[in-house]
Amino acid sequence: MSKGKTDDVTGTETTGHSWDGIEELNTPLPRWWLWTLYLCIIWGIIYTIAYPAWPMVSGATKGVLGWSTRANVAAEITAHESKNADLATALLATDMDVLPASADLNRYAVARGGAVFRANCSQCHGSGAAGAKGYPNLLDDEWLWGGAMADIEYTVRHGIRNEQDADARYSQMPAFGELLEKDEITAVVEHVVSLSNAEFDATLAEAGATVFADNCSACHGETGLGDRAQGAPNLADAIWLYGGDRNALTETVKNARFGVMPAWGPRLTEADVRAVSAYVHSLGGGE
Amino acid sequence: MTDQTTPPSLYAAREPIFPRRVTGFFRRFKWAILIVTLGIYYITPWIRWDRGPSLPDQAVLVDLASRRFYFFWIEIWPHEFYFVAGLLIMAGLGLFLFTSALGRVWCGYTCPQTVWTDLFILVERWIEGDRNARVRLHKASWNLRKWRLRLTKWAVWLAISVATGGAWVFYFTDAPTLAVDLVRLTAHPAAYITIAILTATTFIFGGFLREQVCIYMCPWPRIQAAMMDPDTITVAYRDWRGEPRGKSNNRRRSKAEAIQIEADAQAAGPGEARYPGTPYRQAAKPAAPVIQPVAETGDCIDCMACVNVCPMGIDIRNGQQMECITCALCIDACDDVMDKIGKPRGLIDYLALSDETAERAGEPVKPLWRHILRPRTILYTVVWLLIGLGLVYALFIRSEIELTVSPVRNPTYVTLSDGTIRNIYDVRLRNKSGEARDFRLKLTSDEILRIELEGTEDLTLSIPADTTVLQRVYVTARPEDPAAKSAATDLRLWVEDTSAQTRASKATTFNGQGN
Numbered sequence: 001m002s003k004g005k006t007d008d009v010t011g012t013e014t015t016g017h018s019w020d021g022i023e024e025l026n027t028p029l030p031r032w033w034l035w036t037l038y039l040c041i042i043w044g045i046i047y048t049i050a051y052p053a054w055p056m057v058s059g060a061t062k063g064v065l066g067w068s069t070r071a072n073v074a075a076e077i078t079a080h081e082s083k084n085a086d087l088a089t090a091l092l093a094t095d096m097d098v099l100p101a102s103a104d105l106n107r108y109a110v111a112r113g114g115a116v117f118r119a120n121c122s123q124c125h126g127s128g129a130a131g132a133k134g135y136p137n138l139l140d141d142e143w144l145w146g147g148a149m150a151d152i153e154y155t156v157r158h159g160i161r162n163e164q165d166a167d168a169r170y171s172q173m174p175a176f177g178e179l180l181e182k183d184e185i186t187a188v189v190e191h192v193v194s195l196s197n198a199e200f201d202a203t204l205a206e207a208g209a210t211v212f213a214d215n216c217s218a219c220h221g222e223t224g225l226g227d228r229a230q231g232a233p234n235l236a237d238a239i240w241l242y243g244g245d246r247n248a249l250t251e252t253v254k255n256a257r258f259g260v261m262p263a264w265g266p267r268l269t270e271a272d273v274r275a276v277s278a279y280v281h282s283l284g285g286g287e
Numbered sequence: 288m289t290d291q292t293t294p295p296s297l298y299a300a301r302e303p304i305f306p307r308r309v310t311g312f313f314r315r316f317k318w319a320i321l322i323v324t325l326g327i328y329y330i331t332p333w334i335r336w337d338r339g340p341s342l343p344d345q346a347v348l349v350d351l352a353s354r355r356f357y358f359f360w361i362e363i364w365p366h367e368f369y370f371v372a373g374l375l376i377m378a379g380l381g382l383f384l385f386t387s388a389l390g391r392v393w394c395g396y397t398c399p400q401t402v403w404t405d406l407f408i409l410v411e412r413w414i415e416g417d418r419n420a421r422v423r424l425h426k427a428s429w430n431l432r433k434w435r436l437r438l439t440k441w442a443v444w445l446a447i448s449v450a451t452g453g454a455w456v457f458y459f460t461d462a463p464t465l466a467v468d469l470v471r472l473t474a475h476p477a478a479y480i481t482i483a484i485l486t487a488t489t490f491i492f493g494g495f496l497r498e499q500v501c502i503y504m505c506p507w508p509r510i511q512a513a514m515m516d517p518d519t520i521t522v523a524y525r526d527w528r529g530e531p532r533g534k535s536n537n538r539r540r541s542k543a544e545a546i547q548i549e550a551d552a553q554a555a556g557p558g559e560a561r562y563p564g565t566p567y568r569q570a571a572k573p574a575a576p577v578i579q580p581v582a583e584t585g586d587c588i589d590c591m592a593c594v595n596v597c598p599m600g601i602d603i604r605n606g607q608q609m610e611c612i613t614c615a616l617c618i619d620a621c622d623d624v625m626d627k628i629g630k631p632r633g634l635i636d637y638l639a640l641s642d643e644t645a646e647r648a649g650e651p652v653k654p655l656w657r658h659i660l661r662p663r664t665i666l667y668t669v670v671w672l673l674i675g676l677g678l679v680y681a682l683f684i685r686s687e688i689e690l691t692v693s694p695v696r697n698p699t700y701v702t703l704s705d706g707t708i709r710n711i712y713d714v715r716l717r718n719k720s721g722e723a724r725d726f727r728l729k730l731t732s733d734e735i736l737r738i739e740l741e742g743t744e745d746l747t748l749s750i751p752a753d754t755t756v757l758q759r760v761y762v763t764a765r766p767e768d769p770a771a772k773s774a775a776t777d778l779r780l781w782v783e784d785t786s787a788q789t790r791a792s793k794a795t796t797f798n799g800q801g802n
Contacts (some may be wrong), residue, residue, distance in 0.1 A: 100742050128697030133610060139701040139711070237704035238766070282741060284701065284761060 006072035084108065088271050096149045099278055100286075106278065113279025116272045120264065129283050134242060134259055139284045142239045144231045145169050147287040151228075153277040157265035160231070164166065171230045177254030184211045189249045195224040195236040196244065301645045303425060304600035306408055307418035307592075311619025320396050321405055329450070332457035334362075339721040341752045349459050361682065362719065366691075373678045377671055384667035386514040388584060388659050389637075392520030394507065394612035400500050401612060403451070403493040404598065407444055414440045418595055444494045445486070452485030500597045501612055508609050517641035518658050522613040524635050527647045529587030532604075586630050593617035593635055603635055688726065689717040690782045692793040699798045706766035710797050714760045716782055718750040725785045726750050730762060732778035734770040736797060737763045747785065762797055774801035 007025055017024040048054060051063040063067075081088070087108040091099075100106050118127060124135040131137035134145050145155050153209060158167045176184065176185060191208030194200040219232040226234035233241060241259075242252055264273060280286075334346035336359055343350065348357040356363040356371070359717045365372050394401060394700050413680050414437050427686050456478045459467060468474035469482075492500050501508060515521065587604065594602045596617060599610045603617045621635040642652040695711035703709055718724050730738045739760035740746060750756050762778065764770035776797040782788040 082472055106742075126697070128695065130698035130701070137698075137701065139698070140703050140709075142704040234704065238706035239704050282759070284709065284741065284759070 006196075030128055042224050075223060076270055084112075087182070091271050093122065096153055096274060096277065099149065100281075101119065101275075106282075109217065109275045109278035110282045112272070113275035113277065113282075116268065116276040120268065121276065124261075129280070131241075134257070136241055137239070138280050140197060140235060140239055141285045141287075142237060143228065143285065143287070144226075144233055144241075146228050147281075147285050149277060149281050152280050152286075153273065155261070156268075156277050156280070157262035157273050159262065160261040162260055162262050165265065169231055171232065172258065173219070173232075173252075173256040175256040180211065180253075184208075185250060185253050188212050188216065189246055189253060192235050192249055193244075193246060196238060288799045293309050302600060304598065305418045305421045305425070305595075306598045306616075307595040308412060309596040309616050309623070311622060313615035313619045317405065317614065317616075318397060321402050324397060324399075324402055325406070325623075332454065338362075339752075342721060343461060345461055347458060348461075352461060364717070364719070364762075367685070370678060370681070373674055373681075379666055380671040380674070383514055384664055384671060386511045386668065387516065387519060387661075390519050391508075391511050391611070391613045392513055394501065394511070395614040398612075400492060401507070401614065403447075404497050404571045406447065407493040407497075408598065410443050410447070411440055414443065416674075421796060441494070444490055448486040448489035448493070449482065450483040451489045455485050456481050480485050498610065501599065502610050508612075512609060516663075518639050518661055519609070520639050520655075520658055520667075522603065522615055522618060522635065523607065523638050523640060524587075524593075524613065525633070525638070526585075526604065526606075526648070527643070529585040529604065529634050531584055532587035532589040533584035568719075585716075586625070586634050588624070588628060590624055592620040592624050596620040606730040607640075636799060659725050668784070672754050685719075686791055687718070687720045688724070688782060688784050688789055689719065689791050690780065690793055691715045691717075692780055692781045692795045694795055697797075700800070702800075703763070707763050708766070708770075708771040708799055709761050709763045712760045712762065712795065713782065714758050714780065714782075715755050716748065716750055716758060717755045718752060721752050723749055723751045724787070727783045727785050728758075728760065729781040729783065730778050730795070731781065732770070732776060733766065734773075734776045734778075736770055736776070736778055738780075739763065764797065764799065770797055771799050772801055773799045775799070 005016055006012065007014050007023055010025065013026045015024045015026045015261070030180070036099075049063065050065045051067055052060050053063065054061040065120060090105050091109055091112075094102065094105060099109060117125075117129070120151075121129075125138055129138040141147070143151065145151055145160070155169060158165045158169065160169045161172075162168045176188075180188070186206050188206035188211040189208065190201055190204040190269050191206075191212045194205040194208075212220075212224070216224075219230050219233075220226055220235055224235035226232045240248070242248055242257055264276070331347050332345065335344050335345035336357075337344055337484070338357070340346055342362075343357060345357065346359050348355075350357065354365045411421065415424055423692075424433055424436060453469070456469075460478075465478065466473055469478065495606070498502075593604065594617075595604070596619070598614060598616065599612060601608055601610045603611065614639070618635050620636070622632040625632050625634055630755070638646075639658045641658075645652045664736065691714070693713045693715075695713060699710075701709045714728070716726050725747055726749075728738060728740065729746070730736060738746065739761040740748070741761065748756065748758060760780070764776075770776040775800065778797050779792050779794045781790055781792045
């Protein structure tokens with residue numbers, strides 16, 4: 001601070017800095033501004049004591065008010081769950097097969113199941129449940145392991161081809177690349193193509209029919225209609241999990257497929273398993 | 288050192304205002320408006336209206352919890368919010384219309400700030416006395432009497448404020464139930480908080496801030512000024528008649544003289560020989576004779592009556608001011624004085640500034656209707672009416688059943704095992720009637736399409752009273768049908784009330800493999 005050099009025009013003290021004759025005035029801050037600043041500082045200190053604020057080595061100070069976003073969310077979830085407690089109890093008590101008959105309970109189950117689906121299932125099956133290559137579309141009417149409420153519930157609870165659950169649905173297609181000759185594979189692929197009424201080479205397909213009967217019909221059935229008990233897909237319809245063109249089919253025959261779904265029984269609550277089953281059942285393919 | 292100019296302070300301390308009691312036409316008119324508007328405000332929530340067993344029986348109810356607005360026989364659902372928007376636009380246009388025709392009549396007569404301030408000043412006058420007594424009390428030191436009067440006044444104000452805040456919450460839930468809950472202290476905290484906030488604002492705005500609200504807080508004075516023009520009828524002072532003002536007692540006529548002038552005027556008959564400066568209010572007084580002002584001084588005797596009664600604390604004789612809410616109390620005060628000194632009324636009057644030149648010259652002024660009927664006001668009226676008629680029309684064509692269709696586009700379509708293409712639609716079916724109805728769903732399209740409902744074999748659903756039901760609807764096209772192969776096919780979903788024979792429809796599209 002210099003010793004009170006003042007500006008001629010305003011009479012205000014200057015800082016002594018001058019640029020091309022323009023002097024910098026040392027106008028004091030308005031009193032209200034200063035008080036606001038001091039109040040903000042005091043408020044800030046009180047705030048950091050009351051609420052979580054100061055970062056420490058592991059986590060931050062908790063604050064004397066004990067406020068926490070996680071606790072708030074948990075409390076809200078609990079509050080909502082307690083509002084629906086009656087419905088949740090009813091869901092556990094109701095036989096899944098008759099669930100769609102009780103409108104209110106079904107609406108609750110489908111809404112809850114939708115939330116469970118979006119959090120746990122949509123990563124593979126898609127948020128709209130339309131699936132993707134290797135992940136079945138749950139909106140259509142083809143089911144590898146059955147589309148009745150009980151079938152869906154079993155699949156959700158135990159999963160498919162996983163190692164955690166002994167009751168998981170299980171089947172395995174051999175990799176025919178090591179078992180069949182190359183031309184046999186070409187022929188059987190042509191036969192499979194012929195099953196779904198696409199354009200095909202008749203002589204090749206006929207040759208493939210023998211290969212099919214010898215190697216594939218045990219699981220997929222003589223006419224290729226599949227077998228749900230073994231999770232063997234229907235080869236005569238319009239739906240292909242891994243693609244229905246000759247290249248994709250050849251790859252499937254050669255190397256086989258082994259789609260895995262985790263068992264959700266241990267991961268979800270009983271009510272959630274039931275709810276998500278009801279949801280999947282309500283998407284359009286439920287039997 | 289050159290001159291040291293101190294910048295003007297940006298803060299002006301409030302000058303307390305002590306409006307004097309006034310009587311007259313406008314004061315009576317304002318009391319009437321006060322009684323009617325406050326009456327509507329306090330009584331409306333208590334009016335009952337029978338809507339049947341499943342709906343509330345309060346005539347005017349904003350039911351936030353179940354998202355309905357009830358107004359007598361009208362029930363508005365959230366998706367019909369355009370009614371509220373339309374009413375707000377009409378309110379805005381109405382304000383434009385009145386402002387361009389009659390100036391700030393909204394501010395002067397019906398604004399809640401004006402109405403409640405009027406009521407508070409009335410209370411103030413009952414307890415503390417009229418203007419002079421209040422000025423004395425204001426200046427007096429805080430002795431026992433002053434404390435007693437002030438505390439009484441504040442207590443009454445507070446009671447009015449609590450009633451005001453209390454009435455507000457009744458619009459949002461069943462009034463009798465809430466009234467009991469409020470007294471038992473079992474009502475929802477939101478009710479108490481709302482009452483507390485509105486009590487505080489009423490108490491502070493009506494009791495202490497008063498004209499400060501209009502001058503510094505309200506944007507309307509600024510906006511309304513832009514909507515007025517020289518043809519607008521507004522409260523103004525005829526300075527050409529009043530000036531130069533003076534207090535000279537010799538200008539007062541004796542009572543006998545005044546009676547004589549009045550008698551002459553009666554004899555001259557109405558319309559004849561009217562004082563040129565009072566074109567609008569013939570009915571207020573028998574027509575006065577032509578009196579040319581005596582040489583030096585005008586009619587204004589500078590009695591300050593107009594200033595003393597002004598709730599805004601301004602002097603209307605200074606011309607148009609942003610502070611003036613055109614409450615017209617100065618007209619009453621001045622007319623009263625003019626009657627006493629035997630001058631014609633209307634020194635302060637409702638008049639259009641565009642008439643000034645004609646009035647100064649003593650020529651006839653434009654008739655009132657030509658001030659009111661101008662292209663601008665006609666345009667406002669026409670637009671206002673169009674919106675109003677549109678809303679009334681919309682109100683009458685609303686059907687009791689409705690549907691909204693949101694096509695599920697994730698995925699755009701589903702291929703079924705036989706190659707059939709299926710589209711999914713989330714359809715919301717709305718039954719606005721007071722009883723359960725059977726709704727049948729149908730579709731129409733130029734192409735072959737089929738409709739199915741999730742969870743049920745047939746196409747009829749029972750929808751409970753006053754509810755919306757979400758139904759998943761499937762539309763399918765067989766692989767050989769054109770709709771399955773083309774990109775998009777137009778279709779229309781219909782919902783039909785099987786008993787009432789009413790129906791509604793929504794157009795949507797069907798996506799095929801060409802998509």
